[in-house]
Amino acid sequence: MTSLLRRVPGPSGPSWRCLGAILRGTHIRTSHLIQREGARMLAGVGIPLAAYSRAHRRWQHTEAAGRAEVDLRRLEEGDDGIVEVMMCQHKARNALGHVFVSQMRELVSTLSDDSSVRVVVFRSLVPRVFCAGADLKERALMNNSESDLFVHGLRSLMTQIASLPMPTIAAVDGVALGGGLELALACDLRTAAYSAQMGLIETTRGLLPGAGGSQRLPRTVGIALAKELIFTGKRVGGQAALEMGLVNRAVEQNQTGDAAYREALSLAREILPQAPVAVRMAKEALNKGIEVDITSGMAIERMCYAQVIPTRDRQEGMAAFIEKRPPRYTGE
Template sequence: MTFLRRLAVWPCLRLPVRGLYSPTLDVAAAGTVPRVSLTRSKGQLCTHSRKLHSESPSSEATEVELNKLDGGDIGIVEVVMCRQWARNSLGKVFVHQMQELVSTLHHDSAVRVVLFRSAVPGVFCAGADLKERAQMTNAEGERFVHGLRSLMTAIAMLPMPTIAAVDGFALGGGLELALACDLRTAAFSAQMGLIETTRGLLPGAGGSQRLPRAVGFSVAKELIFTGQRLGGERALQLGLVNRAVEQNHDGDAAYKEALGLAREILPQGPIAVRMAKEAMNRGIEVDIASGMAIEGMCYARVIPTRDRQEGMAAFIEKRPPQFTGE
């Protein structure tokens, strides 16, 4: 399947593959969200069809875009969240665009690793768009949360490995998005938490189910009951993230760590990696005997592949394998 180099549903905010940025904050009136701009230190400047600081963005603005890496990183695809004016909060347009991009990824056999990252300095995803939610009726709110839950499930069901790069705030639905990914990296300065109980709610997009699977039952209960926030170091200690690093001057330390992790996955047999993910994801939900049967079925699907033959030949010939995903 042909994969577009940059696929987006609307005219887009471009983010260079490896361009570095440093955040500058323009503090707005008290009680409002600070306006954020990007100052590029390398590569081309981000462009957009309107001013980045607009408080009333056009409905045609891109809030999520897909970025396919090239060169030695072919096979790594980034889902870039760029809802600048609302700190990547989960609004209707954001969720709709994310759903369409995730659906596209699900059917693309050329994609080997998906990396979820933010183009907004200091923020991964700030959670629900409370301004939008306040305008919804109870029934509309329930339908919207159902759509959020479906989005997180679609992310979790992507057949290839997924990595969330948490370089800033990942609160409520933002952490639920990260939890829907297979792996997570974080900067020490990141702030993560399922804070819904502080708003009179509970996690409604999978957090009450995925957090216990990540950190254990009793720890997850404590975190959700108290609504507390964790920094990157504490998140690493609890197993909430796989890797945590000091934040750098450019504010993208977690992204760089995630990209390095993606590069470690990239050379491995893509079919084998996908089948390993399926075996683990399905097996963890059943008893050990059923899990063994699932593993056997996944293993059987790898046996007839050219990649398995290539892996064996490369081992015998003492050379790196050249996997093609066939």
């Protein structure tokens, strides 16, 4: 699906849309995507595809061919290096169904090996919704084993997003519940509109967070607060999310309903001028160091620091400082 990557003007330029129409009539049809990506997803977590076949056949009969539920766009001009992952499943409110998850996995895989990408912004094109969480209509077609296998693959997707080497930002302009909040938590940074609603509501459905939320939420807001939010299934708005550290920035919603996206873009633009290799190594040092004791963390920092010493960007940074000019980083 690398054909989904396209270069268009920035937010002030022409409007854009999902690429469902472009995909129609090509070899990338949804049924084929299910087969290929379903096999890859399950193989990636050590699960045989045969166990998935019955629910998989149901999805094949119910999903329309050629529909893009997730799309990418690369910004240009002064924003070159920022890539947006756009969720555009209007009918199901970006619910985490099989096709959505498969397409997201494909696009995230494409980004992971792209050294030209400096910041990724995850946003929704569905008004007042970031991601509504589980696709309950699909889940209703699964038996217990199939449901467990699917959530296992969903957990793997969130880990894939969290493992992207460049900074990621979730722009929460609307509802982010259950798996929707887990997707946002898999990103490094989060912005939200005050009107947004966020929560891990799984206990209200007889479940618990299963796509990383039980692990990432306490690492974000602390164990006591995470327990309160998960035990009660409480939903919080953008202001409360900011106060508890769930999001980095919160803003009043605007008339176009994309205030959190605009704030995420502003944050991405603050990251963009910095040395790309240094930023990536800083992310690795932070992510790996937080999981170990301080002594081991220092060793991780040393290894990451060693990666930036021989770069041209480090030399450029020193030269720019001495010459009293802005640095011109190339990512080398």
